[in-house]
Amino acid sequence: MEHQQSKSFPISHVIGFVVSLVLTFAAAGITLKTNLSFKVIMWIIGSLAVIQAGMQLFMFMHLREGEDGKTNLVNMIYAVFMVIVIVVGSIWVLTSGHAAH
């Protein structure tokens, strides 16, 4: 991995950069140029942002490199799991059913 990093053409960086641009312009285009409802737009650009953040972690942030690559990945997945449980779980529990009233 490190060998690839230093010697060969940084193809993953270029791909990451291009994909980031595409995702960003897609978000801007959907927001500015379409007549979708506010809610739909928020969902779409929110999803695009999460996809872009995840992709950048792999393409730019050296997530899988070095001797701790695997550990980093497991830590990230675990952290995401915890965030989903705590944030999404709490919102779901406290806003559904009778708890909403």
Next chain:
Amino acid sequence: MKAKITMEVTIMSIKWDEFFITGDPLILGSQIAIVLTMIGAVAGITYLKKWKYLWTEWLTTVDHKKIGMMYIISAVLMFFRGGMDGLLMKAQTAQPEMGFLDSQHYNEIFTTHGVIMILFMAMPFLIGLMNVVIPLQIGARDVAFPQLNALSFWLFFSGAMLFNISFVIGGSPDAGWTSYFPLAGKEFSPGIGNNFYAVALQIAGIGTLMTGINFIVTILKMRTKGMTLMKMPMFTWTTFVTSILIVAAFPIFTVALALMTFDRLYGTHFFTVSGGGMDMLWANLFWLWGHPEVYIVALPAFGIFSEVISTFSRKSLFGYKSMVFSILGIALLSMVVWVHHFYTMGSGPAVNSFFSITTMAIAIPTGVKMFNWLFTMRKGRIKISSAMLWALAFVPCFVIGGVTGVMLAMGAADYQYHNTLFLVAHFHYVLIPGVVFAVFAGLYYWWPKMFGFMLNEKIGKWHFWLFVIGFNVTFMPMFFLGLNGAVRRAYTYSAESGFAPLFMLSAIGSIILAAGFAVFCYNIYWSIRYADRNISSDPWDARTLEWSTASPVQFYNFAKLQEVKSLDPFWHMKKKNEGLTLYDSEIEEIHMPSNSWLPIYMGVIFGIAGFLLVFEWHIAAALAAIGIFAGLIIRSFDYNEGFHVKKDEIHRIENAWRKTEGEVHDHVS
């Protein structure tokens, strides 16, 4: 000018009549007893000229074994305190319409009983055993961050003491160990009792969080050569997973307590009913931490039973891999079951069904572990020692707790059980066999490793039988009381309810339970005075690395770091007679960390700042907090690199214990 005067008035307007709790004979007695004990302790230490010894050998130590022992001593003291609370409750409910305690006093007692037993008894007892055993089991010379470890202990101790003085100074918290809002808010609990809850648990919680980090790093980075993850002893595995759970769950509690502190001290509205607050958010956050917390105390206990059962069945643990995966499964599931503590909030069928299913699913990995322990015993040469007795009694008692847990897991049925003594009986059947039996088993098992002599086996059996019988007599009737409709946290009941006979039976049980604890204390006393000091460093013929070094363990743990080739490494070393002898050429200088006064200083200053914050003396608390920052700054300029143990000294220490090994009294066969 005017503002300044008002400020001074606020500082000086201490209501001294509210500062000390007065007017209750029980509390007056305790106040006198506390003062006399403190005078006695100070006088005794001065008379015996032990101050310097205490300071250099214990208070400033960074040795994981001594820190572990201090944790265990604190836990036994807290067990006494929490147990007294329990006995008072049982005395009050022994008969209908008793006038022994009033409702306010009863509220305070069940609150402190819960907090102390979970956070200041179960946690430190297990963390104490972890501290003593884990570095030894993985063949290391200390934990990864020895000074941080000492800081963890002193913050825990500081929080525990702050919480404990609440009943003589200022008043105890009285909103239950869960301290649900809106009851625990300023509006309904205007006294300072609940400030003690918010601040003391915060301080102790910081210590626990650092312990979690410390043990994750220790276990990942400091295992001896050859010990891969799947060759770790089971207690090390459970400690590792517990540490991950601590790091995952405790920050939630930290945040919730901080918000509670803001609500109570600075008038914010996170959990209040008025001002856009959300009272059930407290319950939600509390149990997001609180349920993993149950497994934080249960998992290391499972590890202790695994070690004890394997050693005394003289077999390696059955289904090691399935054990590891079931621990991981329990840890994962434990994060997604928290709503089962408040089904009756009424979150709707989707939420309650989801959490019913996840809760019931936890029974599967737990069942796997149960069968693994039973199969470990199958065809083993079982030796019924005191430690093994606790493990044997754990199996049926814990199954009762687990099965009633599955009953409670069903959301619809829970509407019937909720807030009754059925629930109280259930969690005592989980926590007492699952944690208390385990720490007793662990204490009998590792005592010779810690102190170089054993606890008396005969007195140990008295302790065991009284405790187990007392436990069942106390809590079994509470299942039936709960099914008949007796609610928890009620300070009395009418004669017409028909609850009286079972409540009386339960009270009698609690006396037997207390007698068991008294015998345990007597056993410690007896063994310190009379037990045989000339015992082997491996009195149980055990299997893991901690038994391959001296008892009590020399301060550097191992003269040479072992190489591990399989599970149960010490067992195989003994069978093959490999690596047991130490050659002169193998002795090298050992690098050890120096003692430090900073951890105890931080504990004291956190305690002072916390105490002032509890009384809402904000300026004084802020001044004390400067001391905390001073400690942090001093620590960052601390360049002490530790010291080296010279070869001669290692030589002398190793010769002393290895020479006596040949002529010791063997207790096992």
